[in-house]
Amino acid sequence: MAILEARKVTKAFGGLKAVSNVDLIVEEGQIVSLIGPNGAGKTTFFNLITGIYDVTEGSITFMGKPLKGYKPYDITKLGIARTFQNIRLFSSMTVLDNVKVGQYCRTKTGIWGALAKLPIARFEEKEVEKKCMEKLEFLGMDKYADEIAVNLPYGDQRKVEIARALATEPKLLLLDEPAAGMNSTEKENMMKIIRQISDSGYTVFLIEHDMKMVMKISDKVAVLDHGEKIAEGLPEEIQRNERVIAAYLGQQGREANA
Ligand SMILES: Nc1ncnc2c1ncn2[C@@H]1O[C@H](COP(=O)(O)OP(=O)(O)OP(=O)(O)O)[C@@H](O)[C@H]1O
Ligand SMILES: [Mg+2]
Structure with missing residues (x-):
């Protein structure tokens, strides 16, 4: 069952479409990751889900309920919690x-x-x-x-x-780069924690730049680039997706080798 469903979601800041026409479903009980280059629109997408920004076009529903007009506090009460990038x-x-x-x-x-x-x-x-x-x-x-x-x-x-x-007491937990700035031992530990959270029955929607972690932990991965969803699939599908490699994974590989 879909716990979260985004339909053709767009967020414009003036002339910039930070999120553009994105369709995305998070199934209950899964760990879904959202990846993409800096500035791709990932955090903005979380801000739309949690009512910090209103969607410009499209709709987001949580457990069948359209979130339009809900303020952050009400969204927390509905059962969506988050952590912040900073x-x-x-x-x-x-x-x-x-x-x-x-x-x-x-x-x-x-x-x-x-x-x-x-x-x-x-x-x-x-x-x-x-x-x-x-x-x-x-x-x-x-x-x-x-x-x-x-x-x-x-x-x-x-x-x-x-x-x-x-x-x-959320049903859906949004984590915005929980492993940022961590060393490899801390990252391993964070991965265990996320698994443990998932095993306890929470649905997890994760933004993360650490690809080792994303590929190991996710049931599904969606990729944003310049606000658009350029791919979605199983971790192994995303890893060999040419468009994703060109837009993001190639760059990640070069950084890791630098
Ligand atoms: N409040 C805002 N006003 C204007 N532009 C914004 C605002 N918030 C975000 N943006 C712009 O939207 C785009 C997407 O930003 P966002 O923070 O969502 O990216 P991100 O994918 O989370 O990047 P990172 O991996 O660096 O965290 C960027 O160009 C950013 O400058
Ligand atoms: Mg971000």
């Missing part, structure tokens, strides 16, 4: 508190109730904390719960972002 953690807050921000979209009183220390919020707080600690344990990050998040190494900060996304 880590966005609250700098003065602990790891646990950062993750709790994700959970508040599922509580009755929300974050303002928690901040105002309403009695019902205090009651909910214990439950929130328990669920957030479970997410941190899942990512092997529970031992850092009381650390200030931005003091952690970069790779661990990415995991905190993932924990916060999972704390919103």
